[in-house]
Amino acid sequence: MNHIATTLDVNRIRKQFPVLNQEVNGKPLIYFDNAASSQTAKVVVDALIKFYERDHANIHRGIHTLAERSTKAFEETRERAQQFINAGEADEIIFTKGTTESINLVAQSWATKFLKEGDEILISQLEHHSNIVPWQLAAEKTGAVIKVIPINAAGEILQDEYLKLLNAKTKLVAVNYVSNSLGTINPVKEMITAAHDVGATVLIDAAQAAPHVKIDVQDLDCDFLALSSHKMYGPTGVGILYGKRDLLEAMPPYQGGGEMIKDVSFSGTTYNDIPYKFEAGTPNIGEVIAFKFAMDFIDEIGHEAIQEYEHKLLLYANDKLKKIPGFNPVGTAKNKASVISFLIDNVHPYDLGQLLDARGIAVRTGHHCTQPLMDFLGIDGTVRASFAVYNTEKEIDVFCEALDNIVKKFS
Incomplete structure (x- = not known):
């Protein structure tokens, strides 16, 4: 997979979010719960x-x-x-x-x-x-x-x-x-x-x-x-x-x-x-x-630049995640924002969420306030990773490695 080429200075953008510069459970925070709430910029x-x-x-x-x-x-x-x-x-x-x-x-x-x-x-x-x-x-x-x-x-x-x-x-x-x-x-x-x-x-x-x-x-x-x-x-x-x-x-x-x-x-x-x-x-x-x-x-960043960068993050993450055993994406529309919902065979979403949190990775689990949608799909809920303009491919690498390790323990 090619690394993301972008004109955005993501390091400069990340400095606008001091909350990202912390450890959770002894690991650097990786915040992939942006669809619930994005972090708040320092200027705000x-x-x-x-x-x-x-x-x-x-x-x-x-x-x-x-x-x-x-x-x-x-x-x-x-x-x-x-x-x-x-x-x-x-x-x-x-x-x-x-x-x-x-x-x-x-x-x-x-x-x-x-x-x-x-x-x-x-x-x-x-x-x-x-x-x-x-x-x-x-x-x-x-x-x-x-x-x-x-x-x-x-x-x-x-x-x-x-x-x-x-x-x-x-x-x-x-x-x-x-x-x-x-x-x-x-x-x-x-x-x-x-x-x-x-x-x-x-x-x-x-x-x-x-x-x-x-x-x-x-x-x-x-x-x-x-x-x-x-x-x-x-x-x-x-x-x-x-x-x-x-x-x-x-x-x-x-x-x-x-x-x-x-x-x-x-x-x-x-x-x-x-x-x-x-x-x-x-x-x-x-x-x-x-x-x-x-x-x-x-x-100041521009919607076009944000959308392009986040779409590349989405493609990068999809390419990495599909190599994880038992990975099942939920929602594969042709036109998507930077959100990946998924299930892993034989692993409950809540267990995945807790085990990822133990590694400092914040994702959302559950029905995401869309129970009728989950009923239609025939599932109780999903794990959802959602990316923002301050997220990086390095964070996706850590996330996928952690997920792979968790899956292996359940196999």
């Missing part, structure tokens, strides 16, 4: 510390200097997020706790208002629980019906079957851009176009896509899109919901409280304009401010 941590040490104040309503500084930095992140996904305007960016809350916001607000009995919601077999359960709750409230878009054994959506499911009753299509379990990159632009042809609204779960794929919501023409900071080298507890202005303006508030109002009296309340209509209460101010620096970090 520094921004968070700066906020709490210098600028900590509530936003929007204060007129003192700290409040004005905090408000300015908070809104700069909104503008940065608009640029990052190429939204038409900053007001189409709603801050949430993450992808899960973003999807729930749409399911509780848009769906409750616009869905009725007999309407159909399409979700795929690949979805994370966070893009299943909110729609089940919405269906219970409205009488809508959920239809599941099938996939093949490789973990790819069956496009012909998807097109057959679309009809005049289809009011919402909610699918992920990239599968968290299998790494499948879905053809969401084509799916959005087909959904719009029957008058359906489309929500894209972009949690896994955001750190790997350049997102352009205007080019995609999606109606809603959700993502999370903690998948993008940023802090936890922060995400965004993008929505087209006309949809957001037509939706009722998701929660009541401060910031989402213009005027309150006991006889009634006038709601604020978007985006503030959906941002009740004091937000995660410091983390939102720091999130801007995570987006800057990604754009």
Whole structure:
């Protein structure tokens, strides 16, 4: 196998992540759990510390200097997020706790208002629980019906079957851009176009896509899109919901409280304009401010360079892993992000996870919050190794050698 040729200075990138420079169980840490949460870049941590040490104040309503500084930095992140996904305007960016809350916001607000009995919601077999359960709750409230878009054994959506499911009753299509379990990159632009042809609204779960794929919501023409900071080298507890202005303006508030109002009296309340209509209460101010620096970090490297490098890591790892006895990949889509799910004959995934952790290697085991997908595949779960821009082929070598040694002990 040829070594990875890249223009990226990975050593310089790794220096942005001091957490990687430690030992776990007496071994150098190898962090391959990036699909769950990537590590946080130092520039992000520094921004968070700066906020709490210098600028900590509530936003929007204060007129003192700290409040004005905090408000300015908070809104700069909104503008940065608009640029990052190429939204038409900053007001189409709603801050949430993450992808899960973003999807729930749409399911509780848009769906409750616009869905009725007999309407159909399409979700795929690949979805994370966070893009299943909110729609089940919405269906219970409205009488809508959920239809599941099938996939093949490789973990790819069956496009012909998807097109057959679309009809005049289809009011919402909610699918992920990239599968968290299998790494499948879905053809969401084509799916959005087909959904719009029957008058359906489309929500894209972009949690896994955001750190790997350049997102352009205007080019995609999606109606809603959700993502999370903690998948993008940023802090936890922060995400965004993008929505087209006309949809957001037509939706009722998701929660009541401060910031989402213009005027309150006991006889009634006038709601604020978007985006503030959906941002009740004091937000995660410091983390939102720091999130801007995570987006800057990604754009400084460039999505194209990141995707190329991570794809080479994926190919390198696949080539090494297939030589390990009993290795069975789970999810072999032609178009994949840097995620490898797999099983080893006669070794339980949890045992593999624990034995790898004993060697300082962090992977994820289990159903990855995709139990319906695992049921379809006829398995309880997998081992998942997911790579980020700071990972290296040397780490993959150590991982594969450790895995090979573990397998030999079980044989």
